[in-house]
Amino acid sequence: MADENDNERMDDNQKSDKMFTLKKWNAVAMWSWDVECDTCAICRVQVMDACLRCQAESKKDSYGKQDCVVVWGECNHSFHYCCMSLWVKQNNRCPLCQQEWSIQRMGK
Amino acid sequence: MITLSQRLKRKNQNEDTSTPNRAPIRDRLLVKEAQEMSQLLPVSCSIHYTNENDLSKFTLIVQPTEGYWEGGTFRFDINVTEEYNMVPPIVKCSTKLWHPNISENGEVCLSLLRRHSVDGMGWSPIRRLNDVVWGLHALFTDLLNFEDPLNVEAADQFRHSKEDFKLKVMEYVANYARE
Ligand SMILES: [Zn+2]
């Protein structure tokens, strides 16, 4: 809904001032991409925080958080290692882009 | 809904101190997803919990406002198992209907609900209950598919005579899907 309105507005503006509105539209697109990258799409917790499972299981264990690392696939999508290792057992594809899953790097 | 989610949060806190939770991930996801689902519900749908303290079992009622099944009330029993969200919810249609993608026994053919998919269209943990609701709702409109039917007889009938198909749908609605 909002996108359609924006496009209409952009069309109107394009007639008068093309350069300015295009710049604005780019900025909006960049922002939503960043948000998507930082959240683990499987458990919906920020990848820099411990995953939902670790949060639930190691409530009293303050070291639990250290073991919960981030994993990046060749497709550049990132997830908690805990979350992804559960998923690849049944389907070895990235849940976001459906590409064959192979690990590019791990860490924090 | 705000009160429901508050009550759930309270309930979860209580459980943390007493009994260990058997499905902590599912239950944590459900608190968020149940709220999202109710906020984004299609107008022709409603959700009913068997036990309002258990978000894992509910009934989705779809009352299509267009298409062949218009005027019917269709119930889907949804069970979110403990392995959620690594596996899709189990869905059964408890209203008998004549539909190419739903068997007369209530099995539902929706790619999203397939646990093991070969084509990448099946379940994925990035899906949410809201996607399931919209998928089931769309079986009566956009996702209606005569090409890969579960009820082969219904699909064949449609191919031969759309009028006969329509009549049989209406007969089933009149007999089984009145509110
Ligand atoms: Zn995660």
Ligand SMILES: [Zn+2]
């Ligand atoms: Zn973890």
Ligand SMILES: [Zn+2]
């Ligand atoms: Zn990917």
